[in-house]
Amino acid sequence: MDEPRDPAQAQDEIELAVEGALRPASLAEFVGQHKVRAQMQLLLEAAAMQDRPADHILLSGPPGLGKTTLAMIVAHESGRPLRLSSGPAIQHAGDLAALLSSLTPGEVLFIDEIHRMARSAEEMLYLAMEDFRIDIMVGKGAGATSIPLDLAPFTLVGATTRAGLLPNPLRDRFGFTAHLEYYEPDELEKVVERSATMLGVGVPAHARAEIARRSRGTPRIANRLLRRVRDYALVHGGADRASTGPRGGPTATQADVNAALELYDVDRIGLDRLDRAVLDALVHRFRGGPVGLSTLAVSVGEEGETIESVVEPYLVRIGFMGRTPRGRIATPDAYAHLGARHPESVLGLHDL
Template sequence: MPEFHDAGEVADEAELAIEGALRPHSLDEFVGQQKVRGQLKLLLDAARIQGRPADHILLSGPPGLGKTTLAMIVAHESERPLRLSSGPAIQHAGDLAALLSSLTPGEVLFIDEIHRMARSAEEMLYLAMEDFRIDIMVGKGAGATSIPLELAPFTLVGATTRSGLLPNPLRDRFGFTAHLEYYESEELERVVARSALVLGVQVPSIARDEIARRSRGTPRIANRLLRRVRDYALVHGEGSAASAGDVHAALDLYDVDRIGLDRLDRAVLEALVRKFRGGPVGLSTLAVAVGEEPETVESVVEPYLVRIGFMGRTPRGRIAMPEAYQHLGLPQATGSPLFDDL
């Protein structure tokens, strides 16, 4: 009988294939983060010369800057298999024990959002990282017995967007810690150029620059915007070529303005300026005003607005900066308590 596949499954597989193709596979292909790349290369080369697994690596920084990609590159350049997991998936010490005991010698274990692991699993990980051993408790109460279990030597690559939440004993056990920085527009233009080549779409320099400027310093966003531009060119343009006009039309259609603010960013900014006269206003009140959860406003919207100088944080709440009024084309509110806490 012929084999049939659900259309959604086929689409998901195609998306995963595209995501995989857009990821660089070596440090030489990886754009940006020059200092981190040099440090990683030295670490991996030394491990290769000595014939041992590389030291444990902690990668921190905002989402979308390449932490997962670098973990894959570490495994690829070490010629070792890669095991993927995440902090939220490890909620018991038993989950971690099962994962660690199944690793093969030299395998690279990547744990994304490592700061969200359960505390009991974190404590087990201390011994595993240092001595490649874990203690398994058998039985309960007075009759409980600890049985040591030897592990195959491995390299742990941990990724976190909130390194401050990691306990010091865990952070200290990483042999190398790197913080990834936001990208400059020139670097993002190179990311877009490489991705356009992979996707088979021609994007002139002026159009690549426009995508880069709207990507918030983040390669993941640059690739996502490029794919929307490619779709627009396929439907409304010349298919395999995207003009600067296609870029403007596509990104305007998806509500991404000239500096990368999207619908939610502008909703938060306009609520802060129009409804609260520039603030200060509490996070929960601001979130209710735009119909979003406070966590979404705090983790998704606020970091970028603060970074570009549109929003400030004070002990009394969030405030709009003069640049926010200028971007929205609004006069600064008279009598606003904008700078009361500055």
């Protein structure tokens, strides 16, 4: 008898399936990252004309900007199969050897968070990328023997959110390195428009702009907010709007967008509950800082890595948080957003 499924796990699987369905299948459908798209198009066309696997590709940048999608597009436009893996899953050289030796000629291997691979696996990857060969050690001690194993030519697409953690010998073996930038609001509007059509929800231009404005420059967040707006419109829209969108789906108004995002604690510039908790602690509990990352994380009940990788990049990008040798500080803009008075304003230091 099958065990009952965890509702949270089932919901996560549904979200992943929907996110996968919204991914563009070609560079022509991919919105934004114009320079990277043009560079990759040239790379893939040159490889196709010479009937060879494309050069190895390294994609870096914050989460949610399309690194996995671009890897899938490389495989699709090359007409090659795609193998998916991740750095945390490759913790021994043997793990990588088993993966590489099973690749078919021309296959595209995608390794997400490649900077988190074990060091022994990284060193094995050097030779595999350059000469399509690995050395397998058999035996131990003085009797150990190295056996070379030839690999089928392949294309490695590595993705990382922290390119600085990659060792130089590994980074230098990629034939093409691209850094993905945050999206502009007009680009995110196009993402929302395309996704809304695929989801069968009608979203007027002003409502699309509002979703884009709160999406933190990230398509993944834009699609997630769109799905929540769709759900709100479906539940609260009433019979008059329940089937007026594309494919008989609901139509979401500006009021639906505002109400849905307020319900999910996403404010007018895209800050969520955790973002505001961090800012509130920094401003009120620590008087603007400086404060250490670990102390800040404990004060809001989160892991330091979560604060550093999820919350901090956006707060620094929009000028609400600063990083100093002594710790994190809140800027005057952060005080203004929370409706608090900055100490310099109280003391009149801004007039000096």
